[in-house]
Amino acid sequence: MDVATPFIEVANAIVEAGGKDLNLCYQCATCTGSCPWGYVEPLNIRQLIHLAQLGLEGYESEDLWKCTTCGTCKTRCPRGVGIIDLVRSIRMMIGETGLIPLTLRSALGSVRGDGNPWNGSRVERNRWAGPLQVPIFDKARTEYLLYGCCMASYDVRSRKIVEAAVRVLRAAGVTFGVMGQGEECCAESVRKIGEESLFERVAGSNIELFKAQGVEKIIVLSPHCYDAFKNDYPALGGKFQVVHIVEKIASLLLLDKLRLERPVKAKVTYHDPCYLGRHNNLFDPPRMILSKIPGLEFEEMYRARELSLCCGGGGGRMWMETKFGQRFSDLRIPEALAVGANVLATSCPYCVNMLQDSRLNLNKEEAIEVKDLTELVAESLV
C-alpha cells in the first residue's frame, strides 16, 4: 500500500480554476456507478475527485481524458457537484503543464489556426450553402442565422443533415441565412478539453461577428453548439436566442406550419444525445416529432431519456482513438436492434458519426440505418 500526504495547495488550485464544488463531494460513488465507461472499462471518477480533494497524484492519469462529459454522473450526483466543471478545471491545470494527449493537441491546433477542429481550410466553411442557394445572413431579410456546425462543412455525412434542415425550414417558410466569412467553431469541446483561453478567444470572435451582423436568433444542428451558445456564451456577452433544429421543427409542427404527409416506413428508435437531453432537458420534442411522421413505428430503448447511453464523442473524445471494445456506440447498435429497430435516429452530428462508424464496424449495414431526426422529417415532406 502506498503512503500519501495531502497536498492541499493543489486542491485549492483546482477549486480556483473553476472546480468550486470539489469540496462538496461526499464520496457516495453514484458517479462511478453511473458512468458509461462502466460498460467497457470502468472510470473511477469518484476516486479521481477524492484524489483531487486531497491534492494527491493520480488524478492526472489517462483516466482524466476518458470523460466524455456525458453528464450522467453530474445529473445524478446527490451533492449537486458540477463534476464536468471539475474535470474541466483539472484538465486545465494539466493542460498548463503540456500533458494533453497528442490527438487532442492537433485538434486544438486546428481550431487555433483554421477555426475548426478538422484541419479544414477556412474557405471551405459554409461552402455547402452555395449549391443549396442558402443566402448570406442579412438581418433585413433573414430572421435566423443557420449555424451548421464544423461537421456540416467538413464532414460528408453531416452535410446530409444540413441539406435536410434546409429543406425542412424552407417548407415551413422560415427565413435564414449563413454567415459569410469569419465564423469559427463554437468551441464547446475546446472548453471541455480545458483550453479555457482558446475557448474564450474563439467564442469572443464569434460573438463579435454575430453582433456586428445583427444576429439575434440562431438555429443550430448540433447540441454541442447549442449548449455552448446557450449556456457558455452569455457569460462572455453573447446573448442570442438559440434554438436547436429539433426544437424549431417541434414548434413548427405545433403551429401547423409544417405538414408531414409522406409515410416513412420504418421502425425507429431514438438515441438521446447527451447535450440535447441530459444537458438541456430536450427529451420530449424529438419524440413528439417522431409521433407526427406518418407510417413510422416507434420503439423506445431501455436506456432512453435521462438513462441514455453516451455515444462516446463528447468532451474531446471525438478526436481521440478509442480502442475496439471500448466504444460506447458499439453497445448502442445491438441495443437498437434488440428492440427491433431498422432505423436508429438521433439529433446530433457527433452521435450520427459515432453510431454510423459502429454500424459499419459491426457489419450491420443491412440491419439498421443511422439517421438524424431532421432527415426523417425531410423524408416525410411531400
Added chain:
Amino acid sequence: MASKIGVYVCHCGMNIAGTVDVPAVIEAAKAMPRVALSKEYKFACSDPGQEMIKQDIKAHGLDAIVVAACSPLMHEKTFRRAVEAAGLNPFLLSIANIREQGSWVTEDPAKATEKAKAIVAGAVFRAARQEPLEMRSVEIHRAALVVGGGIAGIQAALDLADSGIPTTLVERQPSIGGYMAMFDKTFPTLDCSACILTPKMTAVGQHENIKLMAYSEVESVSGFVGNFQVRIRRKAAYVDHTKCNGCGMCMEKCPYKAPSEFDQGLSQRRAIYVPFAQAVPNKPVIDPATCVRFKGKKCKTCIKFCEPGAIDFEQKDSVEEVTVGSIVVATGFQPMDAKKIPQLAYGRHPEVYTALEFERLNNAAGPTQGKILTKDGRVPQSVAILNCTGSRDTNYHEYCSRVCCMYALKYAHLIKEKLHEATVFDFYIDMRCFGKGYEEFYRRLQDEGVRFIRGKAAQVFGGKEYKAIANAAGFIDGLEDHQLVVQAEDSLLGKLIRVPVDMVVLTPAVEARADADEVGRKFLVSRGADGFFLEQHPKLAPVSTTNDGVYIAGACQGPKDIPDSVAQGSAAAGKALGLIARREVEVEGTTASVVDELCSGCKCCLTLCAYNAISFDADRHRSSINEVLCKGCGTCVASCPSSAIKAKHFTDEQIFAEIEGLMSM
C-alpha cells in the same frame, strides 16, 4: 406628553462600548428635549441595572424611559417589567437598538457613535408621545383538537384526554394508525407493530374524553389562542355508523374491488371496506369511486346483507364546529414517489419494491400473509436494499430521512429470519444509527451475515434489459430474465460491482405531505425550506409554532422514528395542557382600531387581515376590529385610504416624531 424622560445607555460589556463612545451619547442625550436624566451602565439588563431604573423612576418622577441597548426582541420584556414594577405603564418604555443596528454593523467608532446618538434621539422623541396601554387577558377554552391520528397524534390525544381535557381527534382516513399500522415489526427492538399500536388505538376509540372523528378533515379554523373555532367536515361514509355493528358481511359480499391503499396496491379491497382488520373505528365506508351505484348501476348487495340496515346511500357530508383552546397538528409525512428516479427502475420492473410495499409483504395480515415472495410466487434467493432513495440528495431532498438506514436493517433481519438461505445486500453511503439501541442493532445484522456495500446504488437493470445491453463487457453468468442487476461502485474496493438479485427494495425519502402547504395555511403554521412544518425554535421550542396555541408533533415537523414521534406527541400535549391550565392568556395592547368617524366603509381592509380580525357592520357601513384577534401587524393601517385605522403604539404621530428625532442629530 411625557416631560421627564430617563435615558439609559448600556455598554453591553464591549459589545456596544467597544465601538460606541457611550459617554458622548450620554452627553448628547442630556441635551435632547424633555430628557430629565441620562445615565450609562455596564449591563442594564442585570438586576442592579434594572434596580437603578426603578429607583430613578420613583426618585425623579420620570414619566417615560428610553433604554439604548440590544434589540427589543432580547430584553424589551425585561425592561417593561422593571418599568411596571416602578409604577409606570410598561408601554411608556422605548428601546433604542444601538447594538444590532449600531455597534455590530458599524466598524468606524465615530460613525457608530453618531448613529447611536441618532437612534437614541429617535427613541426619545417617540417616547414622549407614547401612551399607556393595557395588556388584555382572554379566557382559554378547556378543550383541545388533535389533527392526524398517526402514532404522534394518538399519543397527544391520549395524554390530553387522560388529563381530563375533552379532546377531538380528526383523522382523514377511515381509521387511525398512520404508517405505523402498516408495519410488521419496528426497529430496533423488533416489537410487533400491531401489538404495541392496537392497544393505543383501542384506547382512543373507547376514551370518554376523546371524540374521534375519522374520515373527516378540518375545513377551517378561526379564532385565536384559547378560543379556536374549528369546522370539521365528516365525509359521507354511506354507512350509518350508529347502526353498524361491524359484522363485516357487506365487505365479504360486495362484488366490486379496487387496489387496497393500505396494502400499497398489492391486494384488493371491496368498494365497501375498512382499511385493515384492527381499524379504529372498525366501521366500513363506501368508496364512491369504486361502488357502481355511483355510476348509475343498481347493485344492492350490501343493503341486502346488512342486518341492522346501516347502509345509507342518502348520507351526505356533515359539518361540525368545535371550540378548543389549543391545537396539536400531527399530520405526518408521505414517502417520495420512487418513479422520480428513473435509473432505479421502480414502476418498470415488478420486482423493485418501495419500503412500504415491502412492509406489507412482511406483514402477517398483508397480501402474502407475511411471506416474502416475488410477484410470480417465487422465494427470492437474494435481495438488495438500496439506502438513500431521494434522501441526502439535492436533486430530491437534501436532508437525511433519518429512518431508512434503520428500517433497511430491519428488513435485512426479516429476510434473514424468514429465508435463511437468502443473501441480503445493503447498499449505503453512511450507516446512520444514532438512536438508542441502533448501533447495537447494526452490529447484530452484521453478525447475521448481511453484505454491506459502501456505495450508493447507481442503477438497476432488469435481467432481460441487462442482457440486451451488456454485450461481452459485462456478461453475468446465469443471469435470468426475471432477475435484476444492481450496479454500484464499492468505494472501499474502488471497483464497479454488479450484483444479480431476485428483488430490490428502495427506501424512498420521507417528505412533507403533498397538502402540507394547504394544511399549514389553515392552522397558520409556516413551513421550512424542506417543506415540513416549522417549529418556533429548533432547539428551545421544538413543538411550538409561531401561531400561539398551535403545536406540532411527529413526522409533520421533519423525518423521525416512532420513539421521537411519541415523545413529540407527549411534548405537544404537555404544551397544550400547560396553556389550558393557565385558564387565561395575556395579549398585547398594541392592536389597531378604527376611528369610526373616518371610516368610509370601502371594505379595503377586510380581505387583507391575515387573522380575520376585521368585521364589517353592514347597517352602520363601518369596519371594526376585534382587539382580541388583532395581532397589531399594521397591514390594514397602511392600506386604509381614509387613514381611518390607527395602530396603537405605532401611531403616525409617534412614527413621525421618531423620524424627527433621528433627523435631529
